[in-house]
Amino acid sequence: MDLAKAPVSAIRRVSELNTEDLKKAFGIKTVEDLATNKYVKLSQGINYFFSLFWKNSG
Numbered sequence: 001m002d003l004a005k006a007p008v009s010a011i012r013r014v015s016e017l018n019t020e021d022l023k024k025a026f027g028i029k030t031v032e033d034l035a036t037n038k039y040v041k042l043s044q045g046i047n048y049f050f051s052l053f054w055k056n057s058g
Contacts (some may be wrong), residue, residue, distance in 0.1 A: 004032035 013015040
């Protein structure tokens with residue numbers, strides 16, 4: 001089975017309730033949808049930026 005095409009519930013600790021919430025809120029149905037979601041990508045970018053900032057600030 002192709003992981004990208006698997007339902008989000010294939011991810012460990014993601015329940016069916018979480019899956020339904022992701023689908024309702026963001027239209028996310030598959031692992032690929034989650035990985036390519038603009039809000040997920042934005043949060044990854046923010047996390048990366050701050051990890052560089054804190055690493056170099058002290």
